[in-house]
Amino acid sequence: MPELAEVEFYRRIWAEAIGSTVREVGFHPQARVFRGFDAPLDSLNLVAGATLDQAMTHGKQLLFGFGPSGWLGLHLGMSGELRTEPENHLPGRHDHLILRLSDRTLVFHDPRMFGRVRLSPGPTLPDWWTQLPPEVLSPLFTRARLEQFFLRRRGSPIKPLLLDQLAFPGIGNWMADEILWRGRIHPATPAGQLTHASRDHLWRLTQEVAGDALRVIAPDWGEAPDDWLFNHRWKNGGHCPRPKCRSPLAREELRGRTSCWCPICQVLPRS
DNA sequence: CCCCATGTTCGACA
DNA sequence: GTGTCGAACATGGG
Numbered sequence: 001m002p003e004l005a006e007v008e009f010y011r012r013i014w015a016e017a018i019g020s021t022v023r024e025v026g027f028h029p030q031a032r033v034f035r036g037f038d039a040p041l042d043s044l045n046l047v048a049g050a051t052l053d054q055a056m057t058h059g060k061q062l063l064f065g066f067g068p069s070g071w072l073g074l075h076l077g078m079s080g081e082l083r084t085e086p087e088n089h090l091p092g093r094h095d096h097l098i099l100r101l102s103d104r105t106l107v108f109h110d111p112r113m114f115g116r117v118r119l120s121p122g123p124t125l126p127d128w129w130t131q132l133p134p135e136v137l138s139p140l141f142t143r144a145r146l147e148q149f150f151l152r153r154r155g156s157p158i159k160p161l162l163l164d165q166l167a168f169p170g171i172g173n174w175m176a177d178e179i180l181w182r183g184r185i186h187p188a189t190p191a192g193q194l195t196h197a198s199r200d201h202l203w204r205l206t207q208e209v210a211g212d213a214l215r216v217i218a219p220d221w222g223e224a225p226d227d228w229l230f231n232h233r234w235k236n237g238g239h240c241p242r243p244k245c246r247s248p249l250a251r252e253e254l255r256g257r258t259s260c261w262c263p264i265c266q267v268l269p270r271s
Numbered sequence: 272c273c274c275c276a277t278g279t280t281c282g283a284c285a
Numbered sequence: 286g287t288g289t290c291g292a293a294c295a296t297g298g299g
Contacts, residue, residue: 001277034294060278078278079296094296111296114278156289163278172277232277255290258275 002076004170005213007057009221014064015055017084022047024100030245031096033077033114039119040259046070046121047099050224058132059169063125066226070121073129077114083107104140136210146203153270154192158202160255161191168206174230175213177260181207181229186266187259193269233260240265 002010025048027034029041047066054065062074062082074080089105091098097117099106108117118127131192134140149167160174162168171179180187183201185194194202224230229249232238238249240262247264 003277006277075278078276112276112278113295116279153288165279174277210293256292257278 001079001081002060003172003175003213004057004059005061005217006221007062007076007170008214008218010076011057012082012218013060013082013084014052017101017104017106018052018055020101020103021051022049022099023102024048026091026098026100027117028096033096033108033110033115033117035116037118039121042118043121044097044119046119047072052099058129059135059165060172061129061132061169063129065100068123070119070123071124071126071129073116073118073120073126074108075116077110077112077116079112080108080110080115083109104142119218133169135169136171136206141207143200143203147199150191150194154190156184156191157188157203157254158191158194159187159259162206163257170210171206174233175209175255177233178210178229180266181261182209184265186268187254187261189268195269229260 025045027044032056034041046069050066050069052064053067054063056063060075062076064072064074066072074082085105085107087100087102087104089098089107091107092109094111095107095109096113097108108115118128134145146167150161152160158182159176162171162179163173177187179202182205183198185198216224227241229241232241232249236251238260240247240249242262242265245262245264247262249260250263251260253256253259
């Protein structure tokens with residue numbers, strides 16, 4: 001489910017517990033979400049007794065700080081959720097990690113287990129966090145950076161490039177389709193065939209869609225306005241929300257992911 | 272039973 | 286080494 005705005009929504013859920021101390025940690029060591037764990041798995045317990053004092057996101061990545069004890073990194077994969085449950089919560093089948101506080105339980109829930117848990121002991125921010133690429137709303141997300149990326153990947157269709165977390169951290173399938181729809185760019189357009197104006201537009205729209213998504217979704221998972229592609233892209237039979245268009249939307253698989261676009265507004269450049 | 276899902280990673284190949 | 290692409294991962298919902 002989660003792209004940058006949904007991830008921020010979940011961050012806020014756990015952030016409500018900032019200032020609380022972890023009394024007990026529970027986890028299922030064999031769960032796939034602990035794959036590639038960089039420390040002995042029982043080191044998760046070092047968070048026990050520590051106080052949650054920070055909650056951050058970076059694209060789709062989450063990082064929770066526990067004072068000098070260490071850092072807990074989470075990725076929500078395709079189906080991950082963060083919840084707060086009552087203090088006596090009994091972990092369900094897909095509750096892979098729980099932090100029991102005095103007045104509530106923080107739960108990491110992920111049925112498909114494409115998500116991931118990481119831990120880094122000590123007060124210093126982990127390298128895998130500090131080395132993340134610039135977020136799309138950061139001043140370091142520059143036009144020049146994007147230009148270089150498009151040049152290197154000029155043979156690839158634009159849609160999969162928007163899903164590349166090294167270039168567009170936090171952008172996922174629905175935001176990528178939204179950006180391309182607003183920019184009137186066909187998802188299969190090779191990056192090398194985008195006009196200068198399209199590349200420029202795409203850079204701006206990436207920031208615009210990220211801002212819009214955060215505004216609407218992050219506070220309370222609000223509903224997207226009907227003039228976004230968002231509300232029309234999921235089911236068959238959707239129509240382009242542009243008032244003067246209303247054409248039936250197209251849906252097709254591209255590089256293993258479903259793309260949705262308007263065949264009237266978004267046309268492939270002929271070459 | 273079938274198909275689909277807001278993600279990442281690995282290996283094959285050119 | 287670099288870029289492109291299909292498959293695999295695991296589960297649930299319609």
